[in-house]
Amino acid sequence: MKTASRILGTALFLDGFEVQDAPRYGAERRGAPIFAYVRADSREIHERGIIDRPDLVVVADDSLCQVPAAGVRLGLSAQTVVLIRSREDAATWRERLRVPGPMLVLPASSTDDDGGESLLGAECVGAAARLLGVVTRDSLKAATGQELERLPEEVRARNVRAALRVFDGHADHAGIVTGQPTLPLAAQEPPRWIDLQVESADVAAPTIHAGGTSVQVRTGLWRTMRPVVDHERCHRCHWMCALPCPDNALLVDDAGYPRVDLDHCKGCMICVAQCPFHVIHAVPEHEAQTAERAEAGDA
Amino acid sequence: MRRLLTGNGAAAWGARLAEVDYIPAFPITPQTEIIERLAEWVDRGELNGRLVTLDSEHSMITAAGAAAATGARVFTATSSQGLLYGMEMLYTVSGWRAPFVLANVSRGLASPLTLEPDHNDVLAARDSGFIQLHAATCQEVLDLTLLAYRIAEDRRVRLPVLVNLDGFYLSFTREPVELPEPEQVRRVLPPFEPSTLRFRASAPVSQAVAVLGGGPYSYFRYEMHLAATQALVAFQQAAEDFAQVFGRSYASVERYRCDDAQYAFVMMGSFATKAKEAVDRLRDEGEAVGLVRPRMVRPWPEEELRAALSGMRGVAVIDQNLSTGKGGVLHSELCSALYGQPDAPPVLTSFIGGLGGRDIDAAELFEILRVTKRAVETGERPPPRLLYTEHELKEMRKLQAIAAVEHPAEEEATP
CATH class of the missing domain: 3.40.50.970 (Thiamin diphosphate (ThDP)-binding fold, Pyr/PP domains)
Known part of the structure; x- marks a missing residue:
């Protein structure tokens, strides 16, 4: 997403705008939400950092909606366009998130899950550029090439094609992002400041007293591939697969079969590589979920 | 280029x-x-x-x-x-x-x-x-x-x-x-041109x-x-x-829209550009406000700061730092530069914000000006404010609940 924001920033810059683009993130690890902000204006930009009233929000993966730290709904107004990359439709997401303004879906493609390269960033940029309506096709093409300069020629070409394909595909929504007028001062809600009181050090020291709090973080949301154990062919040699699991997310039942803790398995696929009998399979997460829903429906 | x-x-x-x-x-x-x-x-x-x-x-x-x-x-x-x-x-x-x-x-x-x-x-x-x-x-x-x-x-x-x-x-x-x-x-x-800074073989120097x-x-x-x-x-x-x-000019103290300003924000670093945006908005609505930003912090450009703030009615100092047990470093340094000076602004309010990247948004900057103007009009000086909202404390309480932090004060309050 950082690269995506740079492509969009460069494209806008090439089209003559004053530009600012910036990523913001915490832990640099898989599953941690990352934000990337792009501002463009015809005059010098003084604002910086967090965009509190965005004109366009691009959600690169719909699983982010379940991550509180991602704050997908923050700052949305009736003028904010929300574009979410998903396998489900816009009506579903409008219903789920109660988005007050225009809501669009960028269909997630199957390339995401096949272990091959993802063109997710390029696709998001292609759509965003078109929705803004002020980015030319040539600038998008040049910017994508420029920002991916260090990648091999063929990878760069694939990304450029993906960005342009999505750009072309969104002609119907060109310029849907109109921006929003600045709030007059009188309409601006004052901050609800409080007078922070002194509290005992027992409370105010940054100490985590509870053990096992990481259990509450559903790292299973980060998974794009799911390990599925074929119990019929499993030899129950669970020290081979369960022990190497870095997150202790492969539990062993009383009969000695490994069971995947789906709330916490991050989908690293180490168990798949470890299994000497090749009976743990890597299944794309969305396929596994579809199958689960179908099964639940049948029952 | x-x-x-x-x-x-x-x-x-x-x-x-x-x-x-x-x-x-x-x-x-x-x-x-x-x-x-x-x-x-x-x-x-x-x-x-x-x-x-x-x-x-x-x-x-x-x-x-x-x-x-x-x-x-x-x-x-x-x-x-x-x-x-x-x-x-x-x-x-x-x-x-x-x-x-x-x-x-x-x-x-x-x-x-x-x-x-x-x-x-x-x-x-x-x-x-x-x-x-x-x-x-x-x-x-x-x-x-x-x-x-x-x-x-x-x-x-x-x-x-x-x-x-x-x-x-x-x-x-x-x-x-x-x-x-x-x-x-x-x-x-x-x-x-290093002049006497010559540290060479066969020419020993004791530093x-x-x-x-x-x-x-x-x-x-x-x-x-x-x-x-x-x-x-x-x-x-x-x-x-x-x-x-x-063609780009740099002074030790930047003054933004200060010419006829009666009030000023004083800030350091990149958050000051956010205050520029707020100043533009406030100016659009007729407020005589500007921004003063020391580019140079050591040496402390006292004369330039005095000149920049001279004759103003009120100054809001926003510190993105906290000297524990004292308050904002910029605020105290500015007080020392202005104390006893003729035409020094009579009110210097103090705000601490932006710690660990905490945002200071436009609404807060507008409120900071409001508080400073009120202090000038009423003559009552507000205590330094640690910028923190109700919402932030609620979020903090959630984190403390997960961390199993016990709140003795609340227990005592419950009969």
């Missing part, structure tokens, strides 16, 4: 255009992309200098001082915990009167550990003998790095200079930056001597202090030369 650069990129370009000879670097976290970029240029032969990795910031700053003492032009960079790890040597090498430039990427300090910026790291180095310049934009990061060499190498000063850029808000943020041509830079920043008794020690420390004050003149002269070549 105008192109998009991050603050990190701009700092690296500053060093490259200064044609530095030597870059000592601690290569591991919290080191930044500044060094990565320079390493790549050295590797490709685009920068004709030597980059050496050291085992810590302590060694890195020692190496920087030692190399500068031989007459080499030296650049190095660090951030937050790294600056503190090298703290002993900051004082030591400035005492050597070794001129070099250190870029610091500001970040809040542990504990608790965090990644986003505030100014407690750089202000911990406030009294170290380094000259301090604070950038607010990526362009300034580059330009101030060049100007920093002029100050450091000025014989009246000859002290190391720290150029500060805020983590994330500048370091990772890309903005259009005018990249000067090397030929133009040479007109403003000629090659380093970093020990002195006993307070007299000699005081002489050297007083001289450093007096030299630091000369940085104001050195900066002004360098900035004038710079403006002639590049």
Whole structure:
């Protein structure tokens, strides 16, 4: 997403705008939400950092909606366009998130899950550029090439094609992002400041007293591939697969079969590589979920 | 050429255009992309200098001082915990009167550990003998790095200079930056003329001597202090030369829309540009308000600050730092500059915000002005405010619940 924001920033810059683009993130690890902000204006930009009233929000993966730290709904107004990359439709997401303004879906493609390269960033940029309506096709093409300069020629070409394909595909929504007028001062809600009181050090020291709090973080949301154990062919040699699991997310039942803790398995696929009998399979997460829903429906 | 650069990129370009000879670097976290970029240029032969990795910031700053003492032009960079790890040597090498430039990427300090910026790291180095310049934009990061060499190498000063850029808000943020041509830079920043800084084989020099008794020690420390004050003149002269070549003017104190202002925000670093935006909005609605921003923090440009704020009715000081048990460093330093001065603004309100990257949004800046105006009108001075909202405390309480923090006060309150 950082690269995506740079492509969009460069494209806008090439089209003559004053530009600012910036990523913001915490832990640099898989599953941690990352934000990337792009501002463009015809005059010098003084604002910086967090965009509190965005004109366009691009959600690169719909699983982010379940991550509180991602704050997908923050700052949305009736003028904010929300574009979410998903396998489900816009009506579903409008219903789920109660988005007050225009809501669009960028269909997630199957390339995401096949272990091959993802063109997710390029696709998001292609759509965003078109929705803004002020980015030319040539600038998008040049910017994508420029920002991916260090990648091999063929990878760069694939990304450029993906960005342009999505750009072309969104002609119907060109310029849907109109921006929003600045709030007059009188309409601006004052901050609800409080007078922070002194509290005992027992409370105010940054100490985590509870053990096992990481259990509450559903790292299973980060998974794009799911390990599925074929119990019929499993030899129950669970020290081979369960022990190497870095997150202790492969539990062993009383009969000695490994069971995947789906709330916490991050989908690293180490168990798949470890299994000497090749009976743990890597299944794309969305396929596994579809199958689960179908099964639940049948029952 | 105008192109998009991050603050990190701009700092690296500053060093490259200064044609530095030597870059000592601690290569591991919290080191930044500044060094990565320079390493790549050295590797490709685009920068004709030597980059050496050291085992810590302590060694890195020692190496920087030692190399500068031989007459080499030296650049190095660090951030937050790294600056503190090298703290002993900051004082030591400035005492050597070794001129070099250190870029610091500001970040809040542990504990608790965090990644986003505030100014407690750089202000911990406030009294170290380094000259301090604070950038607010990526362009300034580059330009101030060049100007920093002029100050450091000025014989009246000859002290190391720290150029500060805020983590994330500048370091990772890309903005259009005018990249000067090397030929133009040479007109403003000629090659380093080291004068007596000659540390050569077969010509021994003893630096970093020990002195006993307070007299000699005081002489050297007083001289450093007096030299630091000369940085104001050195900066002004360098900035004038710079403006002639590049058309960009830098004063030790920036004044934004202050001409007829009755009120001003005073801030340091990149968050000050957010205040510029707020000033524009407030001006649109008829408020006579401006922004005053010290670019130079050491030496403290007292005269320039007095002049900038003279005759104003109220000043709101927003500190992105917290001196525990006292309050905002900028606020107290400004009070000391203004106390007893004729035409000094009668009201200086104090706000602490932006710690660990906490946002200060437009609504808060508007409210800060409102509070300051009320103080002027009623004559009642509000206590310093630690910017914190109801919502933030609610979020904090959730985290504390997960951490199983017990609240004794609440238990007592329950009969």
